[in-house]
Amino acid sequence: MKRVYVNEEWCLGCHLCEYNCAFANSGLSSMVKALKGKPIYPRIHVEGDERISFAVSCRHCTDPICVKSCISGALSKRDGAVCIDRNKCVGCFTCVLVCPYGALAQSENGTMQKCELCLENSCGEPACVKGCPNGAIVYEERQPV
Amino acid sequence: MKQYIIIGNGIAAAGCIEGIRSVDKDCAVTVISAENRPVYCRPLISYYLEGKTDLERMKYRPDDFYEKNGCTVLYGKKAEKIDPVNMSVLLDDGDVLSCDSVCVAAGSSPFIPEINGLDSVRSRFSFMTEDDALALEKAVSKDSDVLIIGAGLIGLKCAEGLSGRVASITVCDLADRVLSSILDSDCAALMQSHLEKNGISFLLGDSVSGFDGGTALMKSGKSINFDVLVLAVGVRANISLVKDAGGETNRGIIVDGSMKTSLPGIYAAGDCAEGIDISCGQRKVLAILPNAYMQGKCAGVNMAGGSEVFDKGIPMNSIGFFGLHAMTAGSCFTGKDGVGLYEERDGGSVKRLYTKDGLLTGFVLIGRSERAGIYTSLIREKIPLDLIDFEILKKTAALSAFSPESRRKKLGGVV
Numbered sequence: 226m227k228r229v230y231v232n233e234e235w236c237l238g239c240h241l242c243e244y245n246c247a248f249a250n251s252g253l254s255s256m257v258k259a260l261k262g263k264p265i266y267p268r269i270h271v272e273g274d275e276r277i278s279f280a281v282s283c284r285h286c287t288d289p290i291c292v293k294s295c296i297s298g299a300l301s302k303r304d305g306a307v308c309i310d311r312n313k314c315v316g317c318f319t320c321v322l323v324c325p326y327g328a329l330a331q332s333e334n335g336t337m338q339k340c341e342l343c344l345e346n347s348c349g350e351p352a353c354v355k356g357c358p359n360g361a362i363v364y365e366e367r368q369p370v
Numbered sequence: 371m372k373q374y375i376i377i378g379n380g381i382a383a384a385g386c387i388e389g390i391r392s393v394d395k396d397c398a399v400t401v402i403s404a405e406n407r408p409v410y411c412r413p414l415i416s417y418y419l420e421g422k423t424d425l426e427r428m429k430y431r432p433d434d435f436y437e438k439n440g441c442t443v444l445y446g447k448k449a450e451k452i453d454p455v456n457m458s459v460l461l462d463d464g465d466v467l468s469c470d471s472v473c474v475a476a477g478s479s480p481f482i483p484e485i486n487g488l489d490s491v492r493s494r495f496s497f498m499t500e501d502d503a504l505a506l507e508k509a510v511s512k513d514s515d516v517l518i519i520g521a522g523l524i525g526l527k528c529a530e531g532l533s534g535r536v537a538s539i540t541v542c543d544l545a546d547r548v549l550s551s552i553l554d555s556d557c558a559a560l561m562q563s564h565l566e567k568n569g570i571s572f573l574l575g576d577s578v579s580g581f582d583g584g585t586a587l588m589k590s591g592k593s594i595n596f597d598v599l600v601l602a603v604g605v606r607a608n609i610s611l612v613k614d615a616g617g618e619t620n621r622g623i624i625v626d627g628s629m630k631t632s633l634p635g636i637y638a639a640g641d642c643a644e645g646i647d648i649s650c651g652q653r654k655v656l657a658i659l660p661n662a663y664m665q666g667k668c669a670g671v672n673m674a675g676g677s678e679v680f681d682k683g684i685p686m687n688s689i690g691f692f693g694l695h696a697m698t699a700g701s702c703f704t705g706k707d708g709v710g711l712y713e714e715r716d717g718g719s720v721k722r723l724y725t726k727d728g729l730l731t732g733f734v735l736i737g738r739s740e741r742a743g744i745y746t747s748l749i750r751e752k753i754p755l756d757l758i759d760f761e762i763l764k765k766t767a768a769l770s771a772f773s774p775e776s777r778r779k780k781l782g783g784v785v
Contacts, residue, residue, distance in 0.1 A: 233774070233777065277770065281769060284780070286785050290660075293667070294660035297428075298429065312427060313423070315423055317689075318688040318690065318697065319659070320743075321697075321743060322686055322699065322739070322742050322746055325743055325747035326781075327740070327768070329743075367782075368784065369784040
């Protein structure tokens, strides 16, 4: 399956992916309305320092520990992608406790959120990838090593 | 066609079903379910009382789970005895089911202490199952004074769930602090003060010497009047099926890394099983949901002829009360030789990382849970700290603490 991969050599640390992600998942048609003057809740996060930066989002693990650990049955695998049913999530943070990549975080309403590859929103393809100005984030099929 | 029996219908059983089916699509799987309902999320019963979820959403798997996985579920039935020689299970209705392999996923039972006059308490509950939660919900009203015995994870989640639905909640515990199984006195004090701010009263370092109807007489000489009593003093692993069959047991049913008990063909998983806590190397019953699922799945794979090892069991808890979250993982060897401690704290939050022999062995995070799984993975995977930049990692749980090569694998490959 296609996943989001990052190449840290090309990442500019511009954080545009975070804004594009938050906007794509806001359900709103105007970026200004969605983001301006508000705390944003992206599902991808740029980390690093002045030397190196890179974006981190859900790895859609082959054998995801978040799914196995979820106490509410909210996390599941659908066609290879790790999805969250936020209607079932109670915001217990167990997924945050176990994800080795730090890829889940709390959303505006207290439930957890994570990258779902923009499959569930109107973007249709990962907004972080589409908007990355330097091609540092790609959406493609790679084989396990 | 092979026949498998799973005793129990909780999370470990669900894991076992999924484990079996990942290897063998055709075998017959029978699930013996004492409770009259499909697998549900037991840790959510306090969230149910709080109104954050409902019975429908508490279902652990979709309604067609058993059907899709070709399982026969015997609801309302209990396993009385396992015959390890003839490989069969005797049910409480007298039926004998024979099989090729059994997984005991029988969970645990609330421990009911012997206290004088306990029988004189009319409104008395445990807090473990959905039935417990529904019965408790029925028993309380806006005017109820509730006494909870036990300031552990179960007792305090029950307190949070009932808060706002009753007149008062008092929690007592023999221990001198809350959450004594996972927090030291310092961290416990922080949690306690937060709980008190939210209206929960405590009587710690004290225990009930006797009950007289709606009055609890404490050892300290105090007396407390209550309408509803919740007993949350602890649980005991359900080990008797394996113990009576001659299998090795301790606090739990002894299992190896493939979830085999000492009896051939008999596996155990979840809250009834006792495996290794790799953060300290000791045998423990790790009664937490993630371990139940992973052990169940491992047992299922191996029962069906596959090969899986579960050798990453550690205690870990993420527990929040009224918006303040505490996360703990691994073993914190406070005060012992060779243990390193990194600590950050301010008024309402704590971060403590414990290291030993060049490994992260445990942590406590209160009010700062961001990306904690990066720390947990270091404990589970036993990653030597000299392979990462621990100075960065101490301050922030971040992948930038790892080498570029390791990051390339994590972020650029299929994991």
